Amino acid sequence: MKVAVIQMNTKSDKEENLRKAEGFIRQAADNGAELISLPEYFNYMGEESGKIENAEQIPDGRTTSFLSGLAKEYGIFIHAGSIIEKYSNEKSYNTSIIVSPDGKIVGNYRKIHLFDIEINGVSSYMESNSIEGGDSAEIVELPFGKAGMAICYDLRFPELFRKYALEGCNVFFLPAAFTQYTGMLHWETLLRARAIENQCYVIAAGQIGSHLPGKVCYGNSMIIDPWGTVVAKAPEKESIIYAELEGERVQSARESIPCLTHRKPQYY
Numbered sequence: 001m002k003v004a005v006i007q008m009n010t011k012s013d014k015e016e017n018l019r020k021a022e023g024f025i026r027q028a029a030d031n032g033a034e035l036i037s038l039p040e041y042f043n044y045m046g047e048e049s050g051k052i053e054n055a056e057q058i059p060d061g062r063t064t065s066f067l068s069g070l071a072k073e074y075g076i077f078i079h080a081g082s083i084i085e086k087y088s089n090e091k092s093y094n095t096s097i098i099v100s101p102d103g104k105i106v107g108n109y110r111k112i113h114l115f116d117i118e119i120n121g122v123s124s125y126m127e128s129n130s131i132e133g134g135d136s137a138e139i140v141e142l143p144f145g146k147a148g149m150a151i152c153y154d155l156r157f158p159e160l161f162r163k164y165a166l167e168g169c170n171v172f173f174l175p176a177a178f179t180q181y182t183g184m185l186h187w188e189t190l191l192r193a194r195a196i197e198n199q200c201y202v203i204a205a206g207q208i209g210s211h212l213p214g215k216v217c218y219g220n221s222m223i224i225d226p227w228g229t230v231v232a233k234a235p236e237k238e239s240i241i242y243a244e245l246e247g248e249r250v251q252s253a254r255e256s257i258p259c260l261t262h263r264k265p266q267y268y
């Protein structure tokens with residue numbers, strides 16, 4: 001299955017962001033992508049206060065119907081890294097969806113772990129001020145196999161990915177708007193670790209560069225195979241990268257080093 005990952009620098013004008021995403025999706029589909037992955041917050045990154053007015057219903061919202069139309073037109077899967085989903089008058093969900101070639105939503109995942117952190121003298125984020133956390137994991141059946149869904153900070157919780165692997169996943173989605181600082185320190189290492197320890201592909205579409213109001217994102221979108229090899233990596237700009245997901249790579253990793261069957265959880 002040919003996958004395309006789109007790296008974006010999303011800003012606060014939703015229609016402009018959708019126009020840009022559409023251009024990338026059309027280009028990737030014309031290049032033969034059967035599955036296209038977009039980053040977290042691909043349709044809006046702006047002031048916190050703007051989140052509420054840009055929140056949408058799922059499935060009855062502007063962005064979902066935009067994605068369904070394109071998925072149907074090209075007969076492809078589209079993974080929308082995230083859309084701000086309506087929750088209440090104060091808060092939204094940070095929600096990823098996967099749309100199938102017939103335009104239906106086949107995956108819906110609300111970011112579980114919220115980025116509430118403070119790094120002394122560097123940065124602080126309080127995602128839970130505007131976002132309500134999700135409360136369930138999500139596995140989607142794709143032609144390539146089962147896929148586990150996660151978003152950005154979820155990457156730091158290996159037990160979610162282990163659960164997905166034990167339930168038969170061979171690919172993970174990890175869309176992100178990862179901060180420049182923590183990205184430099186941890187992004188590639190954590191992504192490769194999740195791929196290696198679970199012997200799964202990792203599809204990581206990221207935001208790149210600065211966004212209102214002052215968040216700088218690390219970019220470095222990548223596709224990693226079940227051996228932990230980075231098979232495609234985006235340059236430092238908005239771009240599309242491609243890779244072929246190969247079932248044999250999953251099998252060969254799992255047969256060569258059968259760590260998933262060597263587990264002894266009864267001892268720990």
Ligand SMILES: O=C(O)CCC(=O)C(=O)O
Nearest residue numbers: 115152153177178179182
């Ligand atoms: O885990 C990190 O270092 C970054 C996470 C992040 O930027 C987010 O979840 O929005």
